[in-house]
Amino acid sequence: MSTINFNGLSVFIVVARERSFTRAAAHLGISQSAVSHSINALEESLGMRLLTRTTRGAAPTEAGERLLSNLTPYYAGIEAELSALTALCEKPSGTVRISTHDHAATTIIWPKLGPLLRNYPDITLEINIDYGLIDIVSERYDAGVRNGDQIANDMIAMRISPDYRMLVVGSPDYFAQHDAPMTPHDLIAHNCANLRLSTHGGIYAWEFEKDGKSVNVQVPGQMIFNTSPQLLTAALEGYALAYAPEDLVEPYIKAGKLVTALEDWSPHFPGYHLYYPSRRHSLPAFQLVLDALRYQVG
Numbered sequence: 001m002s003t004i005n006f007n008g009l010s011v012f013i014v015v016a017r018e019r020s021f022t023r024a025a026a027h028l029g030i031s032q033s034a035v036s037h038s039i040n041a042l043e044e045s046l047g048m049r050l051l052t053r054t055t056r057g058a059a060p061t062e063a064g065e066r067l068l069s070n071l072t073p074y075y076a077g078i079e080a081e082l083s084a085l086t087a088l089c090e091k092p093s094g095t096v097r098i099s100t101h102d103h104a105a106t107t108i109i110w111p112k113l114g115p116l117l118r119n120y121p122d123i124t125l126e127i128n129i130d131y132g133l134i135d136i137v138s139e140r141y142d143a144g145v146r147n148g149d150q151i152a153n154d155m156i157a158m159r160i161s162p163d164y165r166m167l168v169v170g171s172p173d174y175f176a177q178h179d180a181p182m183t184p185h186d187l188i189a190h191n192c193a194n195l196r197l198s199t200h201g202g203i204y205a206w207e208f209e210k211d212g213k214s215v216n217v218q219v220p221g222q223m224i225f226n227t228s229p230q231l232l233t234a235a236l237e238g239y240a241l242a243y244a245p246e247d248l249v250e251p252y253i254k255a256g257k258l259v260t261a262l263e264d265w266s267p268h269f270p271g272y273h274l275y276y277p278s279r280r281h282s283l284p285a286f287q288l289v290l291d292a293l294r295y296q297v298g
Contacts, residue, residue, distance in 0.1 A: 008042035092284040093122035100145035143276040173238040192219035209267040
């Protein structure tokens, strides 16, 4: 086997991740023909096909998948070290990518990091809304935000919010036409706005708890969304009941636009935690993000 061009390996990683020569070229800032040339040269030097080309893009072969999974951690480490060297300059800079829920992004991340961006114009913040439990390392995120009970043991976790409660809510018009549910199982007779979770493709079952008894209900409904703002809109407009975080619906409850149900069954969930691999901790820009998001009682 001839000497491997490491630039070709880095190009391969981007193409394999993007599943597209076009998107890889845009990401790398080079022409699509240059990307194709690098991949062809790499495959020729290895004597095997790494990518299957289709009209819709490109997909790794079995050999390509193996190479991608083995190379990614090493290249992630190299990128982290190069970022650390760049960060030695006087002003913290660079991009911090975070995968999170829309609720956490709206109520915690943006309110706390917005002022940070004003003070540090060389820092770029990328927030990706995703309900799936993704692998933040392979997807090249610096950190993820999830409930405290959803974080892998090999990650460093930091609390960024208190525990929170979920509430069933509907508009006064809705309850004028439907009897309020008295138990979670009564929801079977109601129209409910559902949330689809991307990780498993399934519909989220509403979770309840009372006197130590837990009940999960797969509620019926005409509407299914993949983010929570639409659930709230459906409830406010009287189409359905919604199951949403208390801090999100509280202003509408106080204004008389929403009414709660099953409050004695409403559970508390572990607060949001930001989690990340240990290699990210030394970067100044990332450290500023940690300091800004760290939850403090009171």
